[in-house]
Amino acid sequence: MDGARLLVLGGAGQVGLALGRQRLPAGWTLDLPGRAELDIADPAAVAARVGGCALVVNCAAYTAVDKAESEPDAAFAANRDGPANLAAACAAAGVPLVHLSTDYVFDGEKRTPYREDDPVCPLGVYGASKEAGERAVRDRLAAHVILRTAWVYSPDRANFVKTMLRLGAERPELRVVDDQVGCPTSADDIAAAVVSIAEQILAGNSGAFGTYHLCGTGTVSWHGFATEIFRQAGERGHKVPRVLPIPTSDYPTPARRPAYSVLDCARLESAFGVRLPAWQDSLARCLDTLITPAEATTP
Secondary structure (H helix, E strand, C coil): CCCEEEEEECCCHHHHHHHHHHHCCCCEEECCCCCCCCCCCCCHHHHHHCCCCCEEEEEECCCCCCCHHHHHHHHHHHHHHHHHHHHHHHHHHCCEEEEEEEHHCCCCCCCCCCCCCCCCCCCCCCHHHHHHHHHHHHHHHHCCCEEEECECCCCCCCHHHHHHHHHHHHHHHEECCCEEEEEECHHHHHHHHHHHHHHHHHCCCCCHHEEEECCCCCEHCCCCCHHEEEEEEECCCCCCEEEEEEEEHHCCCCCCCCCCEEEHHHHHHHHEEEEHHHHHHHHHHHHHHHHHCCCCCCC
């Protein structure tokens, strides 16, 4: 579709910034309003901005998982009410919506990869607010693609990879949880997938609307993720600390995390031909950006 304008909410977040780096099809433009420019809690403002778009991508969310436990109203306003406004505006304007969600809609009690039709059972406010956002979208708009993803990292904003590199440069030893397992996912890979999905929707693949899982290929614990971060970082000259495994009980947090949040992404590959790279390969590309020769130090 030539001359397509895509409205992207949450353009200052990890996936929004990654979308801004993507090479788009000829004639496509991204409209990336900041929070101050467009408040998704304002239905009239949302409706005005959605008009004339070819497709909307919602990356905006309240993502402070622990803080959400003490700020449920703020979490639900951003993660449920905002998507509800977007979906209603998209329905009125006849515009499809791609909406990002999370593995935290599941409780982590399963021990095989979660499929899209598995029962949801969020453990905390963040997961509950995101699950409510999914329902709000489904209830208001048939032309939607909900993408559940997990363990997102990138060269931008705060995330696990950047935190590990910072702490590893400051401390000789790190203790990292080893009994939570999931799928590290690059924001750049998510952004590339979103562009591919949007292209197919605008080309007429309307039969594929629904809910999908989108994660990096492969599974690992947080401790295993940290170990691989420092293995690759060490090859690039970054300081490498000892990384010790600990149980979740040794690292209490206000919000409970799912112990197992591996997502089965086969449905997305079947519908859109999208399969993300092995998480180790995507991590390497991220570290190539984060660790420059000037910043690297010899262990």
